[in-house]
Amino acid sequence: DVKVTQSSRYLVKRTGEKVFLECVQDMDHENMFWYRQDPGLGLRLIYFSYDVKMKEKGDIPEGYSVSREKKERFSLILESASTNQTSMYLCASGTSGGGDTQYFGPGTRLTVL
Amino acid sequence: KQEVTQIPAALSVPEGENLVLNCSFTDSAIYNLQWFRQDPGKGLTSLLLIQSSQREQTSGRLNASLDKSSGRSTLYIAASQPGDSATYLCAVMFSGGYNKLIFGAGTRLAVHP
Numbered sequence: 001d002v003k004v005t006q007s008s009r010y011l012v013k014r015t016g017e018k019v020f021l022e023c024v025q026d027m028d029h030e031n032m033f034w035y036r037q038d039p040g041l042g043l044r045l046i047y048f049s050y051d052v053k054m055k056e057k058g059d060i061p062e063g064y065s066v067s068r069e070k071k072e073r074f075s076l077i078l079e080s081a082s083t084n085q086t087s088m089y090l091c092a093s094g095t096s097g098g099g100d101t102q103y104f105g106p107g108t109r110l111t112v113l
Numbered sequence: 114k115q116e117v118t119q120i121p122a123a124l125s126v127p128e129g130e131n132l133v134l135n136c137s138f139t140d141s142a143i144y145n146l147q148w149f150r151q152d153p154g155k156g157l158t159s160l161l162l163i164q165s166s167q168r169e170q171t172s173g174r175l176n177a178s179l180d181k182s183s184g185r186s187t188l189y190i191a192a193s194q195p196g197d198s199a200t201y202l203c204a205v206m207f208s209g210g211y212n213k214l215i216f217g218a219g220t221r222l223a224v225h226p
Contacts, residue, residue: 031212040122042202042218058213090156094212101147102214104157 003027004105006091012111019078021108023091029103030096032074034058034066037088037107049074050096081112115140115207119217126193126224134188134220136203141181144206147214148177148188151200160201161188193224 007022025032031050035043035058045058047066055066063085067075074093078085088109094102120135136146145164149157161170161177163186169178176189190197200221204214 033213035216040218042117043204043214043216045213045215048213092214096212100212101145101159101162102212103159104149106156107154109154 004091004093004103006089006105006108008108009106010109010111012113013078013081014113015082017078017081017112019081019110019112021076021078021089021091021110023074023076023093023105024072025074025093025103026072027093027103028071029093030071031094031102032068033092033094033102034064034074034076035090035092036060037090043090046076083112086110086112115205115215117203117205117215117217119201119203119220121220122218123221124223126222128193128195128224128226130193130224132190132193132222134190134201134203134222136186136188136217138184138186138205138215140207141184142208143181144208144212146177146179146186147204147206148175148186149202149204151202151219153199157202190222193222195224195226197224198222 004025033048034046049055049068065077090107091105092102116139147162148160163179174191200219202219203217
């Protein structure tokens with residue numbers, strides 16, 4: 001079974017803190033993705049990576065950065081957390097072949113106070 | 114701009130009803146379309162994946178159809194049960210985009226006994 005794990009299920013941080021969200025996949029997938037999910041807006045892509053050390057901006061990259069030093073691990077970084085970054089964050093991975101599905105982690109519910 | 118729209122946003126039905134969830138998308142150049150289920154506070158579970166060359170997929174009481182030319186997909190749930198209560202998300206993998214998924218905002222389904 002494909003497994004995508006996220007470092008925390010729930011996280012509470014204060015405004016201005018630097019926040020790291022970690023995602024690990026065990027299927028040797030080339031592609032990894034970070035989404036945020038907000039009520040009524042669905043999932044929106046923040047950043048994705050198609051190879052180690054490679055990254056591309058998604059639809060809402062402002063306020064975020066990412067790191068992919070190893071193929072299995074993709075980190076989302078909030079340089080200075082703000083209250084409008086309170087959200088559910090979902091990580092996913094998939095192959096580079098056109099037409100394959102993505103596999104999702106359980107999500108991290110982040111609250112910024 | 115590539116967009117995915119789901120109608121209705123919410124649906125409440127009595128147990129046993131057959132129901133249809135709708136998804137529309139703006140560009141017919143797609144790799145695939147996927148339906149996910151999400152339970153409250155949880156990650157995404159893939160239900161059905163339809164490749165661009167296919168017209169439909171079936172799994173148990175679920176049937177999903179795809180009409181690329183009109184930019185539409187429907188998810189049909191037969192004989193609904195309370196355990197079907199969840200949010201259903203439609204996601205499209207458009208061609209030429211690093212296998213990114215574009216999500217609709219979801220349909221929140223409640224099946225009452």
